[in-house]
Amino acid sequence: MNIHSIKLSIISMPLKAPFSSHLETVTEREAIIVEVTGKDGFQGYGEGVAFSSPWYTEETVNTSYHMLKDYLIPLLKQSPAQHPLEVIDRFSVFRRNHMAKAALETALWDLHAKRQNVTLSNLLGSNASEIPAGVVVATSSLPEAIKQTENYLAEGYTRVKIKISPENDLVYVPELRKRFPSLVLMADANSAYSLEDIDRLKALDEYNLLMIEQPLAFDDIVDHSVVQRELTTPICLDESIVTFDDARKAVQLGSCKVINIKIGRVGGLATAKRIHDFCKEKGIPVWCGGMIEFGISRAHNIALASLPGFTIPGDISGSNRYWDEDIIDPEVKVKNGYISIPKESGIGFQINKERMKKVTIHEEIFLF
């Protein structure tokens, strides 16, 4: 793809408020920003979405950096790709490390779209002009959860996700349902339950949740199929779906009725789109998951979520959900519950260089 150089930057920014689930409380977010510069001067951007420690998946900012620096960038230099679709196959010689792979692969998609002078959304096959927004309420205080939900509804959001575990589920869900009877509400368990909790999960059926996300183990597909048979509420898989074959097997087994697609978790846009295409064919609705990300990953999510199989609002909120000031210009904004798809080529947002400079804690350039 005629690459001149790749710059890796590690950035760090405090969240406006802590993001709490039963697994972790995030107060500060680090991420890797990948900037690929072509010999023609075009630049593509990607964002590594692994967290600082391995609480959500096994990857971290440091392991992603190591993969990019010591394996993925040298591999791309040694055997150049002609098209971003080729990259995933090339990277498959290295096991997993999907978030590191996606950080680089998405930057190449952005570069490719800019060179073709098309939006990334169009390049992926969409003609949509907007996507519905969704927001996550992640706090360990019920009054705070109620207050945040009220505020987000006032900002125009129409779909809210809360974090649940056996410690709070039968308090949070009934209380929020009572206060917001017609709210499109869903719950993410991040593997807080086991098969023994089946009655507890069944008790949630009466609260009209849009879905329950990842109730059982992060790497399970089989036990989820047992629980899904017992529940009327659809199960959505997040952590368990890291490859196309995971999605295929989960659908075949009846382990879920909905899939959350995260570009980073599945290793890039090519696999994300492949899972989307498969689910669309099988009648399985999908939505785009979030990673408490900065604007570059958010922009890639917007492009992906514009595809027609994304029939459920994703965890795609405005830049102001987490940040005082994002690293992109303009910031992502939610109006009447929707986010407009930018019309400029590639991801359609500019990098706010001044902001980037302020939040960068490390950078390195690799010449091709």
Ligand SMILES: O=C(O)CCC(=O)C1=CC=C[C@@H](O)[C@@H]1C(=O)O
């Ligand atoms: O990006 C967002 O707005 C929310 C993302 C979100 O809910 C999650 C991100 C990462 C780990 C989890 O806690 C959670 C999820 O599992 O979907």
Ligand SMILES: [Mg+2]
């Ligand atoms: Mg989740």
